[in-house]
Amino acid sequence: MGTHVIKMPDIGEGIAEVELSQWHVKVGDLVVEDQVLADVMTDKAMVDIPSPVHGKVIALGGQPGEVMAVGSVLISIEVEGAGNLKESAAPAPVAAQEPPAAPKVETVAESKPAAAAGPRPAPVCQGPMVAREADERPLASPAVRKHALDLGIQLRLVRGSGPAGRVLHEDLEAYLAQGQSNASAPAAAAYAQRHDEEQIQVIGMRRKIAQRMQDATQRAAHFSYVEEIDVTAIEELRAYLNEKHGASRGKLTLLPFLVRALVVALRDFPQMNARYDDEAQVITRLGAVHVGVATQSDVGLMVPVVRHAEARSLWDSAAEISRLANAARTGKASRDELSGSTITLTSLGALGGIVSTPVLNLPEVAIVGVNKIVERPMVIKGQVVIRKMMNLSSSFDHRVVDGMDAALFIQAIRGLIEQPATLFVE
Structure with missing residues (x-):
């Protein structure tokens, strides 16, 4: 040996x-x-x-x-x-x-055969329960850990079927199905006192995210601006395009329309598509629009980049957003795909709330946040009508972006979204 x-x-x-x-x-x-x-x-x-x-x-x-x-x-x-x-x-x-x-x-089963191969692991036996040491921390996402906590399941007892033995939601369900949890105990158990605690070391990706967020809030002079947008017309256009072309070109979400609105609005507000080197005191405005699309994963927030959004059609943008988001969530995004953005678009989707205050993705100077769409009664020309409304909650670096310019920039995006035909008028 x-x-x-x-x-x-x-x-x-x-x-x-x-x-x-x-x-x-x-x-x-x-x-x-x-x-x-x-x-x-x-x-x-x-x-x-x-x-x-x-x-x-x-x-x-x-x-x-x-x-x-x-x-x-x-x-x-x-x-x-x-x-x-x-x-x-x-x-x-x-x-x-x-x-x-x-x-x-x-x-x-997937390993490559070799003439002088060393010992190989024995096949892993199947089953929902596995014995681990009391101090051994199994692999699991934060969502799975919370789910297990809510169910009263000790993760160290659950066999993980994911990559590297990662415990998945399905593994918790299999554990419960075997009757090896006290989750089915009488309802009174839910009111029992708890004294457990868990310490989580801030390392790896979580440490990088923490450092970048702290750096951004300490270095940049953040200010936020919120505007309400009527998205009824653009949602009708999106539904029409999906019905007509969805089967052949793919379904459109709202994001590619917002990317297009950014591209068009930036023609009149190039100071938003910029990076600020605060050490050299230099602002670099870029002609290329590389839109970072904030994407949530099990380990934290990632920002894959849609490069040259100014040269992409709606469906091209939609396909690239989908590809990058999937690559980021599955751990296949390259370093080049996760760097180089000039302005960032962030959205919490259906959980978007009413207002948010997004943190800048330094060295960028602007980030546009999308909140959820809700139907509300609105007064239009003296008549009360039901419209689909959405807020844009955006943040800017006040060191290099004036408040009036930020407001005008978001108003320009609002005009493009509320009159979607103008997105394509050259």
């Missing part, structure tokens, strides 16, 4: 150190070639580190949250073969996202 030492690889872009975000293996685990060993966080993205060999994990080189230098020992794996010590950098890392979903882990 020999020991294969895997060192932290050079991820490129001049990066000298990275943060170890999460281990997907522990000492004693059997791993196969190309299986994801760990996630590391750079300044721009989460990166998967795969194994170059088959073998057994005998030592880990760091703890989650630790900053490690490129070239430092990441992990040691016992392999079959000569007894000499072998060293290598991990295979080319795979950029996951600026916020990743669960990484993909190759299973035994």
Whole structure:
């Protein structure tokens, strides 16, 4: 037997150190070639580190949250073969996202055969319950953790069927179906006193999000502006286009119309499509409109970028928004797809509330927030009519954007949305 030492690889872009975000293996685990060993966080993205060999994990080189230098020992794996010590950098890392979903882990059935393969993991037995150590924290999204908490389920007892053993909502349902939870206890149990608590280390993507939000609020002079918009006409147009072309071109949401409205409005307000370097005291206005579309995932907020929105049709924008959102949520978005935006569009969809105060995506100077659509009685030409109304809650950097300009910019978007034909008049 020999020991294969895997060192932290050079991820490129001049990066000298990275943060170890999460281990997907522990000492004693059997791993196969190309299986994801760990996630590391750079300044721009989460990166998967795969194994170059088959073998057994005998030592880990760091703890989650630790900053490690490129070239430092990441992990040691016992392999079959000569007894000499072998060293290598991990295979080319795979950029996951600026916020990743669960990484993909190759299973035994999918692993590549090799003439000198080391020991392979035994097949995982199926079933809803699994024994873990009391201090072992299973992989699960925040939503699944809350769901388990509401049901009174201890996650460490639930077998995860997702990537890397991640516990999914379906696994909670399977657990309940087996009668292995006290969730079906009498209703009085819901009023029992609770004294449990959970400490969650702020590392990896959550740390990056926290740092960026804190940096944005400390450096930029935020101010927000809220305007009410009648979206009845554009919703009618959207429904008509989907009925006529949805089967052949794909369904349209409101977002591609808003992207188009941004593109058109920015022609008269180029100061909104800009980046501000506050250290160099330089504002860079850009002709290209690269729209960041804020996207929620299990691990936090990501902002994939629709590049050159000024050159895209409605359906082209819709397809790109859908592709990028799916890539971000599944951990397949590249670092290039998660950087380089010039203005950001953020929406909470049906949960959009009445008003929000979005935080700027520095170094941008404007972010447009979309709230939910509601039907309300409105007075038009002396008549009370039911209209579909929506608020835009937008924020700007007051260091470089004047309040009057921000208001006029949003009013321009309002005019385009309320008279949707003007979106396409050149």
